[in-house]
Amino acid sequence: MREVRLLGGPVEFRGALDLEDRADGVMPRRLPAWTREQYQDPSVYGATLLPSGVRLVFRTDSTEIEFDVLTSTGQLDTDPRPRPTGMLELLVDGAPAGRRQAPVGNVMRMAGPGAPQRIVPGEPGTVRFAGLPAGMKHVELWLPQQTPTELVALRANGEVLAPDPDGRRRWVHHGSSLSHCIEADGPTGTWPVVAATIGGVEVINLSQAGNALLDPYVARTIRDMPADLISLKTGINIVSLAAFRLRTFGPAVHGFLDTIREGHPDTPLVVVSPVSCPAVEETPGPTAVDRDGQITALGAPADVADGALSLAVVRAELARIVKARQADDPRLHYLDGRELLGPGETDDLTDGLHPTAAAYRRMGERFAAYAFAGDGPFR
CATH class of the missing domain: 3.40.50.1110 (SGNH hydrolase)
Structure with missing residues (x-):
């Protein structure tokens, strides 16, 4: 398995208009960076981090792909479990090729809705897709629409190339x-x-x-x-x-x-x-x-x-x-x-x-x- 650069490499983030380069990885946002100066409510920033429609796109001849991701989810003090992190979905040449539960990473604990948050730091988790078809193919990894998700690493057992231009409207x-x-x-x-x-x-x-x-x-x-x-x-x-x-x-x-x-x-x-x-x-x-x-x-x-x-x-x-x-x-x-x-x-x-x-x-x-x-x- 070879590591593939997420920034400055062949991988393209689609559906995101800003990419925050963080210590752990790359956090996609769905509004441009300049908009942050035009609102004060933190819920706006939080909504832009929820990656509805955001996906990683590339071409590869790999049969195995691994993604390290760091999610951030909430948890009420009255609930023993964090909120569901959602699904990571892989498409190969436009067809579904696998679904994986996003691993729990950082957890924001709170006494109730709207209460101050206490962050419990977590670690990145690995999501693996194996048994992919042989030969060069178009791959998309769709991020969970309800959970901020940092992409920490991408590894593949074959060549990874930039995607072809999307010719659709x-x-x-x-x-x-x-x-x-x-x-x-x-x-x-x-x-x-x-x-x-x-x-x-x-x-x-x-x-x-x-x-x-x-x-x-x-x-x-x-x-x-x-x-x-x-x-x-x-x-x-x-x-x-x-x-x-x-x-x-x-x-x-x-x-x-x-x-x-x-x-x-x-x-x-x-x-x-x-x-x-x-x-x-x-x-x-x-x-x-x-x-x-x-x-x-x-x-x-x-x-x-x-x-x-x-x-x-x-x-x-x-x-x-x-x-x-x-x-x-x-x-x-x-x-x-x-x-x-x-x-x-x-x-x-x-x-x-x-x-x-x-x-x-x-x-x-x-x-x-x-x-x-x-x-x-x-x-």
Whole structure:
């Protein structure tokens, strides 16, 4: 087994816009380094480290490959086990070739959600894939979408070369945790990856769990990066955090779209409204988690008349904005998120908000049927 350089070598990180060179290894991030100066909330930085859609790509004639990885996962003091680290998935020439549980590394202990963390340092673990087909092949290692994962080392028993250029169209997507898909059964089970696989495109998932708030630095990131297809799924975090009123929400949407259009004036762009979430369909946020672990709204329906946002209001406003802009922007499209997961499927919401792994796959299949169809916006 020969060690292969992770930086400055043949391996390519796709789905990451920044690579932090740390003492132990390479930590991929899904937003550029310059964005760190534009937010203070540590949850934003943490979300960028959760590598949804991030993969290592290379060509090799190896039949055995080893990866040393250092994960960082959380653990409540009341729980004897760390949170699940998720799966590492290997694809060979586009086909599944193995799944391995990501080893536990660093553990962040906390008394409860939002409490200060105490880091228990861990060691890198080794994940091995053997029995791979002989001959030169295209290999992708997909990182667990819910766990920050440093790549410490790569070893192979054959030659490792740079990957061929990806000739597929590039789809850039931004959304909330419902696009980040922490609850998916693996990194290739997130709905954007499911849809991209069906559509035959490469997806870059810039979704930020808990932080899809029309942030200008995200719009500028999308504006400045190559993209053949773009989608924006917005609304649930805005309602859950009561981040906007009706007066400020519309201009923020316009500003986000205006910034993207500065760099991509003619690129197909789909605005997706929230999927069903019973707690905030008619009742505004903010939201909280009750004793049963279910999402509940803290606002009052009467507050809507004064400009508070429910999901019903958000959907109506997004549809209105897109319709108004389409006169000058015919490649702008609107998709009601309930077409991906509707009111009759709320039993598939694990906590009243986040879908099950099976529901995420359905969402991907439905988005693909809409977007990549003969008359779809991504056709």
